[in-house]
Amino acid sequence: MSLRVGRKVAPVDGDEEFRREVREWLDANLTDELRGAGGPGRENEAFPQRLAFTRRLAAAGWTCLAWPVEHGGRGESLARQVIFHEEYARSGAPSRVDHIGTTMVGPTLMALGTPQQRRRFLPRLAAADELWCQGYSEPGAGSDLAGVTTRARLDDDQWVITGQKVWTSLAHVADWCFVLARTAPVPAGGSRHAGLSYLLVPMRQPGVTVRPIRQLTGDSEFNEVFFDDARTERDLVVGEPGQGWRVAMATLAFERGAATVGQQIGFQRDLDDLVALARRTGAIADPLLRARLTRAWIDLSVLRAHTLRVLAAPEPPPATASVIKLLWTRWRQGLGELAMDVLGPAGAAAELAPGDEDVERWRRLFLFSRADTIYGGSNEIQRGIVAERVLGLPRQDRR
Template sequence: MSLRAKREASPVDDNQDFRREVRAWLAATVTDDLRGAGGAGRENEAFDRRLAFTRRLAAAGWSTLAWPVEHGGQGASLERQVIFHEECAKAGAPSRVDHIGVTMVGPTLIQLGTTRQRERFLPGIAAATELWCQGYSEPGAGSDLAAVATRARLDGDQWVLTGQKVWTSLAHVADWCFVLARTAPPPEGASRHAGLSYLLVPMRQPGVTVRPIRQLTGDSEFNEVFFDSARTDRDLVVGEPGQGWRVAMATLGFERGAATVGQQVGFQRDLDDLVALARRTGAAADPGVRERLTRSWIDLTVLRAHTLRSLSAPPSAGTATVIKLLWSRWRQGLGELAMTVLGPAGVAAVPGDPDVDRWRRLFLFSRADTIYGGSNEIQRGILAERVLGLPRQDRR
């Protein structure tokens, strides 16, 4: 009997029993060759093995833990979602390759999609047989997302897309992309947000070209995506045409959910390992280094407390923004501290030293943490305008 069937036949009421169940499944499934694979800046690492692991998660019913039961999920409480992500992080489970579908597209379709769209896409997302990428950012529209220039026009029963997206994670392996495109000019005097639509576009067609972007780390998980008269069916627009901004913002809200707690468990493991490295190298004898390590621990404790409080409270303006500001600056600071702990080896060591390579990668990749997903400057502007009621920024 599968774990899903056992849970349905004999529901587990006690969260500690649930934690033990998750822990046991992970102990039996996360093999040494998978432990810690993937993650930020390493999305191409062991991809095929991580895909197989992701499909095992899906078959056991863990992938859609947060989805409503009527849509193929487990309907798990927030507390159990947090437990699951905590245990995954503690077990060193590899990063999943379906997270864009499961945590972003799936919940968006459940809340805002049509019955036909849910029937068409939710099973493939839940089983990890169809992978997704996000078509938001463009060369001239990153944090200022309303400036997107990709256009879509109706041609009979299809939308025809022309334009370019950039920094598109996992586009090279994705089957589908959710694309924010301009389908009509905003009415005179209206916000630039009007006239945008949220389209579901197949990636494997002649009108789509994907080009990898090589990063400082040497990896290329990000891509440029070019749409040259690419097509998608007329009914594959989520929400009403021209009302895509609301849908796009809902998707971003779903992204920053209970999984952020698991992310922070991973941060704690990184901090613990850096403390151990500082002791081995003697850097911990420096009072300045000890103070920065202590400050990192305090800041991470505050971040976790704030995240748990925010997740358990009703949604409010600025919540996701504050969490993004806190974790991005924290991890960037940890990368900088790692370089201090390594000393000259952080620059001079030849590639192949696992300790040095790990921390150099963290340092290099974390330079982007305060930029992607909305730069910190934009996030502070959001807080100023929407939470504090301050005058709108001059973006000229």
């Protein structure tokens, strides 16, 4: 099922030329207003400008590097994917708005979709002409996706969907949503994973209501989504009806790839900026803070080395995605806590630094990083996966 192209991460002939090409394109196309725009906790920032920039990326062939050529991608090696994400992060280019489509929906359709679904959606995904959101979590089934209660029934040639999703990132700007819904009851004494289906649902229709959720940061990139007899065509189910669990797990597996290396470059920039702040404020003189900053650098270096080693493996070890998620969550939450200690009282009391953009940046990082425990797969569930698949501990009964 893997769509990874090439396994080597070590540079080969032409890779440095490729790096120069990426740098030159970014230098020529980035504007000051776009540098650093968007990202976790700020996804609504400069959204129209970021969308336009993403479409320029797509037109230049940069958005689907890992996709096979026959599906509209470039089929680049893993090493070149890593190079692109490194240079993109180093340049300060804005957070992209198409990542759910290009890294989750597209690979899922290539692996498990029908030829008709690929023809319909892949070109628009690659061009960033249609944006997507993920309809998994529900108020009573956040981490336990097998417990979803959103239902879909067939009415002639259409699925009719009723239910509620929550924590739906970017639903307010999305054109489509991939929805995990129950289309058949759980068999008596059977697995709750049975009877789920993976539906592709248009967002801009009667019966779909999006309600923003205001976060601690003041932004509202997460949403509640209500489906009240919303509809989608019968053939817009990925895989067989009732086999949605398999498709949903495949999508989650595609979510984490070479882009995580770019994420870590962003982490390195944050750490460098925090060290610079500690020098300016004199906090670096505190031996405990200095030791914690050093430890953060060591941990990030280990995380990067581990990620590259795993990405280069012919077959990723069990629970790889879970381990990486747990590592980066712990690291970024620790950085937010460290930033508050570097800032001192100004980090906790808004009236001590009103309008200070630097202070606001670190407050936002600290507050938003609380959500890292939950999104992208809650840490509790990830630890359970590691316990069962790596350590061989008894499986938890989730029925």
